[in-house]
Amino acid sequence: MVLSGQPAQAAYYNTYTTLATLPDTSGATGVQGFAAGATYLYSVKARKANTLSAIYRVHKTTGARVQMKNGTDNTTTNTWLGHGNDITIVDIDGQHHMFIVTMNETGAQLVKLRYEGTTYYYVGSYQVRLDGALLDVSGINRVSVTSTTITFMFKKSRTIYNGSLPLRANSGTIELTKAFTLQVEGALVNGAVVPDLASFTNQGFFYDENKQVLYNPLTKDNRSVVLVYRNVSPTTTGTAPAATDLSFRITSSAYPEMFEIEGVGLSGGKLYFNTNREKASGATSDGVHVFDGYVAS
Template sequence: MRLGGRLATSVALVLGLLALTGQPAQAAYFNTYTDIADTPNTSCCTGVQGFAAGSTYLYSIKNHTNVDDVSVIYRVHKTTGERVLMTNGTNGGTTNTWLGHGNDMTIVDIDAQHHLFVVTMKASGPQLVRLRYDGTTYYHAGSYQVRLNGAAFAPSGINRVSVSGTTITFLFKSGRTIYNGSLPLRASSGTIDLTKAFDLQVEGALVNGAPVSDLGTFLTQGIFYDAAKKVLYYPLTKDNRSIVLVYRNVSPTTTGTAPAATDLSFRITSSAYSELFEIEGVGISDGRLYFNTNRANETGAHDGVHVFNGYVA
């Protein structure tokens, strides 16, 4: 009886310490992936940019690297890997001149029609473009100015938060800062005035339970926000390394600095693509985390769309 009492007391103390420290027994860490499809260079478009994951298909932009004047969009079946170069239904052909850098995009359904909202990163002209798509054809459907404190502002990330009968609300990202913005549901033009929501912790964030010494020098990419679970995924890249940090319990009302999760992280350090392994965008579909990449080795570019192995949100 005394032994049992001591054991119970010891277990209670350990559980109490775990509750106080908030440290899990083992961090969930994902560092392998499966290729779904290549997204080869086409026309002058060589740089992978924005990404969005739909219920059946994955969408990936490629643009004219360092020029940002021409883009294409690939549609990939997330299960079979079937790849189609989408058609520009407004002007014909497969290229368009509307998307600028096209760094990130998000899917929004309006009146039972599918749309992609794409951030252009343009200092002038529209900072946000809306495309309506049906099957493998897309059409220009809207252009918008984005403003912060009255000045033109070019965010590099976007994700839908909610859609009501009158309004679409978004989270936008620039660097490590998240902003709130909204549009009337059916507006094809207009101005989006952003307000700051919160910052994202990067330095000191744990990847597989340990900090990455040079994480502050990684480039930031797009974002994905799981509104139902209030979880934000944030890819960062440097050379042949890509990391996805995760932020829980964040929403448009969050302020201050959101801490990165200590018990969940993703990283690919690629020896196969030693010159470049750059995750550009991520998205959740049926609980799985999909992403697109710029990849390169001594044989050339090997860009594609992929899925992390083992993770279910």
């Protein structure tokens, strides 16, 4: 559904379709990182203690779901990803890789996995630093890949940072530089300011490097908002304003205790996302979904 709001002609999306549910497994109850590939959508589901996680793959059209196999340990879970809060996909030498931020305050802040079909393998890990100190970044997205270098955007809270790695490095340190801050207070959702938006929780993010558009999900209780920022790049500085003519919000009556969009991603122009969802009874139904009607232009 596309609804008009203020200002005139503002595009607003507030309905969605569920493609698949993501069941709890081995104590992994919290949906976290998300990435959208050309055909499949990937979600991390982690234990509250961040000691174990699983990765689900969902077909973006059919909704067919598979719990991916850990080919390194020959199990269906892993112990490497910490909170597993965000994912970006990078192809290196014709092989698919996931880079996943852990939100660990010590040890590794970024883990690299290689995957083939429904099996993934541990490749390496990295420390992420800002001004010499470890930074537990919560979001990541690929910006560019050359014959020598992968360039990323990272996010912590509302701040975007730049960082890079040698193309084939499987360990090392990523030194961050601050790029810009995302406007949240005063941002328009369906043409109006959300009064308590500053108290929403920051989640992952998605950056469309071809169109220089960033999608930023924020959540509180049974409300989730996605703000959009146009014309942003690694060279952007200062505060990036949220778009006034495009916004997304779900206020869920079906899941009044919790409707948290954890991560978002574009594939074929559609905006996909994953959620933690909880009913008033305490029953959960975490899932992978797509916003109805939206096609990125």
